[in-house]
Amino acid sequence: MTMEQSGTSSLLQDAVQELASGVVSALRSGDHARAAAPAAADGGAKDLTLAAVRVLGADALLPSTLLRVPPLPDELARFRQAVEAYPPGAGAAPTVAWSHWAMRRTLRRLDPGRADGPDEEPDATWLEGATWPVLTHQLAVLAALALPDEDCAVARAAAQRPVDVARGFVRAVRRRDWRQAAGAGRWLTLLEGVPRTLGLENGLDFVELMGGQDPLVALQVRAARLTRAGAFV
Known part of the structure; x- marks a missing residue:
């Protein structure tokens, strides 16, 4: 791994931790707005935010799922973008395929009007x-x-x-x-x-x-x- 790759990995880990911290705060307080990923600028910062959402997976919207409150529009839009930006590749590990399926299932629950594609489970x-x-x-x-x-x-x-x-x-x-x-x-x-x-x-x-x-x-x-x-x- 190059130093640049190592730095990117560290930034992603930090972004995932920050997003997870927001989810925890929302679960504790019942204020789902606090779980929203931080607003990202264009380019690399936006990519990093979407990657962090993809790593956390369906749990990025866990407050909306468990507390039965609608997600914020920007939060839902970022989640959808992460799903679309990081589909499982050919030969992806089963856990990767299932994590992506869980995110799509979450979208179907929280944004049913925009559900698309089959809901077939991975193997x-x-x-x-x-x-x-x-x-x-x-x-x-x-x-x-x-x-x-x-x-x-x-x-x-x-x-x-x-x-x-x-x-x-x-x-x-x-x-x-x-x-x-x-x-x-x-x-x-x-x-x-x-x-x-x-x-x-x-x-x-x-x-x-x-x-x-x-x-x-x-x-x-x-x-x-x-x-x-x-x-x-």
Whole structure:
């Protein structure tokens, strides 16, 4: 990686963290306007903003999804631009395809008048027979799909293996992989059959304590808490 590439990567990471921080603030306050990505100038700054939205995926509009409030027009427009600017390439990883699908599904929910194209799900057979560590890792990457009313192949795969996801959560905590633990914990709030001995609530408290300074961890934990509290109803 060249120094220029490294600098660009660092700028993107900073932009993703800033956007995630805005989402967390909105989830905590109920003020969805605070989640909007910062206004970007033309050229590289705009590209960086759209790339950050694409990296965060459907969670960029999570306050509107969970709190049932319409997104701001500019926020929705940026989200749509990110979807259009970064479609999965040929041979894209399954998680990339599913993340893009989740963004398109979010657009259909929040802007149904402009929905276009088929809503066909990507392939999910790669999850069949996945070991529990692999399953947990993949689910954590796709935590934006962990929504109360989401019905898709990934969600159904998670629902079939609550004990394995619980094992993965514990493993992530022990490895101090707070992002994976937070993502797995978000899924566990939706699953039936999670062992009571897991102590999920205390586990989420611990993950938040140890990793909550990372807005990507805080976002997942906050989403899990809102789901458990039924704030989406």
